[in-house]
Amino acid sequence: MSYGNCEKKHRTVASFTTNVNDPSTSSWDLTPYKTAGIGTPGGTWRLIEVGYNLLYESGKISSDGTLVSYDYEEPVASGASTFRSRSSTPSSLPDHFDSHYSYDGYMELQITEPEEECEE
Numbered sequence: 001m002s003y004g005n006c007e008k009k010h011r012t013v014a015s016f017t018t019n020v021n022d023p024s025t026s027s028w029d030l031t032p033y034k035t036a037g038i039g040t041p042g043g044t045w046r047l048i049e050v051g052y053n054l055l056y057e058s059g060k061i062s063s064d065g066t067l068v069s070y071d072y073e074e075p076v077a078s079g080a081s082t083f084r085s086r087s088s089t090p091s092s093l094p095d096h097f098d099s100h101y102s103y104d105g106y107m108e109l110q111i112t113e114p115e116e117e118c119e120e
Helices: 080-085
Strands: 012-017 025-029 044-051 054-061 094-100 105-112
Touching: 012 025, 012 094
Parallel strands: none
Antiparallel strands: 012 105, 025 094, 044 054, 044 105
8 A cells, every 4th residue: 555646536616617708707706615615624626727737726625624725724722712713714715717818718626635545
């Protein structure tokens, strides 16, 4: 058994086709995906244009399932009162993605589950 040799499996959470020439598709509203529970804690996420494999944003998934930046650090609990007063985790996913291209951009918000042990 080994770690790190597993094929990464991206799961699409949402998709949208963008095109700057069409006002109804020139911007993708990502705010519905800025909440807890979107992904599996310990996994990663990415915003990608799949036609050209262009990565626009990426990060990790916090303990409450929020899409955060790679440099996000979980708050340290200092007792039961910390848990009760904890506010929601701030997402680093942008509020929207704006297309700047006059072709159809096939966008996906993808998550990858935390890496598990796999066979060689």
